[in-house]
Amino acid sequence: MTTPVSIVLPTLDEREHITDCLDSLLAQDYPAIAEILVVDGGSNDGTRDLAARHGDPVRVVPNPKVTAAAAMNVGIAAARSDVIVRADAHTLYAPDFVSRCVEVLEHSGADVVGGPMRPVGTTAYGRAVAAVTSSPAGIGPGRFHYADEAQDVDTVYLGTYRKDVVTEVGGYDEDTLQWAAEDQELNYRLRRRGRRIRLDPSIRSEYFPRQTVRALWRQYYNYGLCKASTLNKHRRLPSWRPLAPAAMVAGAAGLGVAGAAARRPLLVAAPVLAYVAGAGVVALRLADRPGVAPHRALGALSVCHWAYGLGFWAGVGRMLTGRPFDTRPRKGR
Amino acid sequence: MPLPDRGRLREYAVKGGHLAARQVASTPEQRRARRLAGEAPPEPGDGPSVAILTPRDWTAHVQWEAMIAQALRLRGARVEFLTCGGGLEVCDRANTWEGPPMPCTSCTRYVEDSVDAHGFDRTSLRDGWERDDPGAWDELDEVSLAALRDVVGDDGLPYGRLTEIPVKWFLMRASSHDDPLAPSTWRAFLRSARRIAAGVEAALDRIRPDVVLLCNGLFLFEAVTWELCRRRGIDVVTYERGFIKETLVFRRGAPACLTELHDLWPRFADAALTPVEEARLDDYLDARRHGRRTIDRYWDDARFDAPERRGSGRLVTLFTNLTWDSAVIGKERAYPSIQAWIVAAVEAFAARPDHELVIRLHPAEVKLPGKWTREPMADVLRKHFPTLPANVRVVEPEDPTSSYPLMEASDLGLVFTSTTGLELALAGVPVIVAGETHYRGKGFTVDVSTPEEFVAALDAALDDPGQFAPDPQVARRYANLFFFAAPVPSPGVEEHVPGLARITVEHLDELAPGRHPGVDRICDGILHGGDFLAPVVAPVVGGAPSRSGRRGVPVAVGTR
Numbered sequence: 001m002t003t004p005v006s007i008v009l010p011t012l013d014e015r016e017h018i019t020d021c022l023d024s025l026l027a028q029d030y031p032a033i034a035e036i037l038v039v040d041g042g043s044n045d046g047t048r049d050l051a052a053r054h055g056d057p058v059r060v061v062p063n064p065k066v067t068a069a070a071a072m073n074v075g076i077a078a079a080r081s082d083v084i085v086r087a088d089a090h091t092l093y094a095p096d097f098v099s100r101c102v103e104v105l106e107h108s109g110a111d112v113v114g115g116p117m118r119p120v121g122t123t124a125y126g127r128a129v130a131a132v133t134s135s136p137a138g139i140g141p142g143r144f145h146y147a148d149e150a151q152d153v154d155t156v157y158l159g160t161y162r163k164d165v166v167t168e169v170g171g172y173d174e175d176t177l178q179w180a181a182e183d184q185e186l187n188y189r190l191r192r193r194g195r196r197i198r199l200d201p202s203i204r205s206e207y208f209p210r211q212t213v214r215a216l217w218r219q220y221y222n223y224g225l226c227k228a229s230t231l232n233k234h235r236r237l238p239s240w241r242p243l244a245p246a247a248m249v250a251g252a253a254g255l256g257v258a259g260a261a262a263r264r265p266l267l268v269a270a271p272v273l274a275y276v277a278g279a280g281v282v283a284l285r286l287a288d289r290p291g292v293a294p295h296r297a298l299g300a301l302s303v304c305h306w307a308y309g310l311g312f313w314a315g316v317g318r319m320l321t322g323r324p325f326d327t328r329p330r331k332g333r
Numbered sequence: 334m335p336l337p338d339r340g341r342l343r344e345y346a347v348k349g350g351h352l353a354a355r356q357v358a359s360t361p362e363q364r365r366a367r368r369l370a371g372e373a374p375p376e377p378g379d380g381p382s383v384a385i386l387t388p389r390d391w392t393a394h395v396q397w398e399a400m401i402a403q404a405l406r407l408r409g410a411r412v413e414f415l416t417c418g419g420g421l422e423v424c425d426r427a428n429t430w431e432g433p434p435m436p437c438t439s440c441t442r443y444v445e446d447s448v449d450a451h452g453f454d455r456t457s458l459r460d461g462w463e464r465d466d467p468g469a470w471d472e473l474d475e476v477s478l479a480a481l482r483d484v485v486g487d488d489g490l491p492y493g494r495l496t497e498i499p500v501k502w503f504l505m506r507a508s509s510h511d512d513p514l515a516p517s518t519w520r521a522f523l524r525s526a527r528r529i530a531a532g533v534e535a536a537l538d539r540i541r542p543d544v545v546l547l548c549n550g551l552f553l554f555e556a557v558t559w560e561l562c563r564r565r566g567i568d569v570v571t572y573e574r575g576f577i578k579e580t581l582v583f584r585r586g587a588p589a590c591l592t593e594l595h596d597l598w599p600r601f602a603d604a605a606l607t608p609v610e611e612a613r614l615d616d617y618l619d620a621r622r623h624g625r626r627t628i629d630r631y632w633d634d635a636r637f638d639a640p641e642r643r644g645s646g647r648l649v650t651l652f653t654n655l656t657w658d659s660a661v662i663g664k665e666r667a668y669p670s671i672q673a674w675i676v677a678a679v680e681a682f683a684a685r686p687d688h689e690l691v692i693r694l695h696p697a698e699v700k701l702p703g704k705w706t707r708e709p710m711a712d713v714l715r716k717h718f719p720t721l722p723a724n725v726r727v728v729e730p731e732d733p734t735s736s737y738p739l740m741e742a743s744d745l746g747l748v749f750t751s752t753t754g755l756e757l758a759l760a761g762v763p764v765i766v767a768g769e770t771h772y773r774g775k776g777f778t779v780d781v782s783t784p785e786e787f788v789a790a791l792d793a794a795l796d797d798p799g800q801f802a803p804d805p806q807v808a809r810r811y812a813n814l815f816f817f818a819a820p821v822p823s824p825g826v827e828e829h830v831p832g833l834a835r836i837t838v839e840h841l842d843e844l845a846p847g848r849h850p851g852v853d854r855i856c857d858g859i860l861h862g863g864d865f866l867a868p869v870v871a872p873v874v875g876g877a878p879s880r881s882g883r884r885g886v887p888v889a890v891g892t893r
Contacts, residue, residue, distance in 0.1 A: 015471075015474050016474060016517075018474075019474060019475060019476070019477060019516075020477075020478065020516040020517070023477050023478065023479075046474075050474065053475065092513045120513045120514065122433075122514055122517055122518070123432070123433050123434065124431065124432060124433070124434065206513040208513075290430055290705050291429070291430035291431070
């Protein structure tokens with residue numbers, strides 16, 4: 001018998017994406033999708049109406065707490081099926097996405113399964129962002145960004161799991177984390193409980209990354225805050241490698257201050273020049289991909305690294321001063 | 334990342350110089366245009382009103398259109414240009430490897446500066462749509478990808494259908510259902526198309542042209558403009574590059590890009606070529622074989638290796654097209670898509686292991702800089718045949734092996750709409766045509782309309798290819814019409830560097846009536862409904878008289 005699944009899709013002002021996202025979910029070849037729960041955090045752009053217009057099996061559920069973490073908990077509680085497929089509105093799904101998720105979940109022995117995050121840029125800058133965020137040099141250790149072989153990992157993009165696996169660790173953290181940290185932090189708790197997380201490249205979806213410098217900066221600055229909020233909660237990090245950008249920012253700042261104090265301009269400029277040289281080499285390699293200009297790749301790479309590093313230190317500042325993290329976005333995503 | 338070769342670096346340097354000169358409206362062709370404009374008649378004529386749609390900074394097209402405008406003005410026509418003005422969310426000035434954002438600033442500057450340099454009035458479509466902006470069209474967010482083709486505006490224009498080919502061209506792929514870029518791109522094109530329509534409506538209201546000249550006919554600005562002209566009963570002439578460099582093909586009321594010559598062919602089918610025409614065709618086919626005098630040159634180092642025959646069966650070659658080429662979209666006949674046809678061909682050979690199929694993937698998939706296909710045929714083959722049958726092999730698009738020895742060694746050719754079908758026939762090789770190509774039904778190909786017909790023709794041809802051997806004389810007559818008689822030498826402009834244009838006319842009177850047969854043909858066609866064919870000329874010295882008496886030798890551009 002085919003295992004029924006519930007798809008949980010958190011939304012907040014996703015008018016531009018919701019129709020295509022739901023179309024791809026409704027085109028799944030999996031025969032036992034019990035429901036697609038669009039858990040909406042109070043959209044003002046008509047997202048709910050557009051979603052509701054699709055009719056059965058799409059069901060719109062309100063999410064008074066707005067955030068994706070709360071949406072997932074609301075969705076899991078409302079779901080009629082035991083197996084939950086987490087979805088994202090900025091993503092289009094291959095027709096066999098759900099069937100591959102269920103297949104891997106049932107046969108790999110893993111507790112959470114997911115596929116790689118395959119970014120697709122829709123603008124010239126978006127293509128550079130996609131290249132950077134699917135490269136180990138751009139993104140650090142998250143193998144779900146670039147792995148092409150099935151393997152056990154720290155965390156996956158989205159994720160499919162049995163409901164009780166998540167509820168037994170208390171579900172998604174809605175209360176203490178910086179918003180958008182919920183997936184990685186949940187997977188961290190699950191791994192500490194001995195649960196296995198499996199990445200399988202045959203689970204295919206395509207994600208639309210940020211398309212502007214400003215949006216990318218805000219996203220990666222927030223990711224830095226997310227990492228600090230996870231550190232704040234657990235007093236340790238799932239992995240130390242993401243701290244590389246933070247170390248880079250600290251090093252550059254330290255040398256800058258030292259250089260300024262010693263009136264040695266070269267010392268101030270050295271870290272920036274070294275960074276540009278190193279990142280420039282990476283950007284040239286990324287520009288081998290069609291439609292990716294090296295200068296845009298360098299720009300996107302720099303935004304990812306510096307925004308993340310600064311965001312992390314801002315988060316450390318909040319830890320030290322006791323200022324709470326933002327559990328919901330102040331203004332959009 | 335390897336450095337470009339010396340020739341390419343030189344090209345980049347020249348283009349860099351032009352780019353700088355564009356900023357101050359002083360490219361060589363703009364300077365020459367200003368000088369020519371000074372020789373133009375001081376008063377506007379009282380002849381027909383001609384609007385020329387010039388929305389993009391495709392340099393050669395801008396200058397071709399401007400020189401045609403100069404010639405029309407010399408014949409008394411009132412000419413005005415419709416330019417874009419910039420500001421659209423997306424258009425087909427670039428493709429998905431390059432935009433969005435679109436290069437509106439540089440594009441608009443070049444077009445407007447060039448039209449000004451030639452001394453013509455222009456109307457910006459942007460002025461029209463900004464005055465009466467149709468808005469963001471939020472309702473499109475509710476429309477699924479599958480329904481976007483059917484979108485019709487409040488004004489009744491079938492925007493979905495009009496944007497289908499531009500979207501595919503922009504995305505460099507034909508299938509949209511599995512393309513993550515397709516939904517948002519198509520909606521953006523629809524919004525742009527509605528704004529263009531508002532701009533064109535305003536311009537047509539004001540200019541009230543008798544005839545509109547536009548490029549190609551199927552691109553974004555052109556498709557919308559043509560549709561609006563059709564509604565108003567305005568005559569439309571389209572043009573596109575010919576297959577021979579520095580030639581243009583014109584059509585009235587039909588897209589020139591499809592090079593359909595059905596109406597002209599009966600006048601040429603029975604007329605034997607003169608020795609001069611024979612020699613001209615042989616010269617050109619030889620040049621083409623070596624990649625010269627063609628608009629797209631793929632190889633500097635083509636290898637002319639004869640294909641290896643494996644076994645004693647027939648050697649059959651299949652030539653593909655780009656899936657998103659306008660020569661393919663809407664030209665499906667025996668199969669619903671070119672992909673389905675290729676799959677059917679491989680399956681047919683899997684069931685006929687004694688014979689060998691060689692699939693030549695189109696070099697344009699990878700060899701045109703900035704226009705790499707997003708729908709490689711190799712992916713189609715891999716998806717359907719993880720392992721190809723042993724008797725099927727593929728020549729990859731990047732393989733510099735020339736297709737010509739392969740054609741000549743073949744017992745049979747298979748094409749969808751590729752012009753290689755014509756070349757196979759010219760080489761005496763039987764050809765089975767599965768698509769609605771321009772040379773279909775001309776008497777030298779085996780044209781099939783259903784999958785059953787395809788398989789039956791394939792079996793018959795494998796059994797005895799000789800029964801389908803084309804009549805090379807008929808094929809050569811068609812080739813003469815296609816390559817020489819129908820195209821017109823470009824009016825005083827040459828593309829000396831890909832993407833740049835040089836005006837070859839020294840003085841405007843070189844374009845005056847009777848001075849340049851090519852220009853006369855173009856202007857006669859636009860202003861007086863002529864058929865754009867070569868004028869009647871006396872038989873060429875040393876050649877047999879032409880039975881039809883319609884054809885002449887081509888005249889070099891710019892000669893007196």
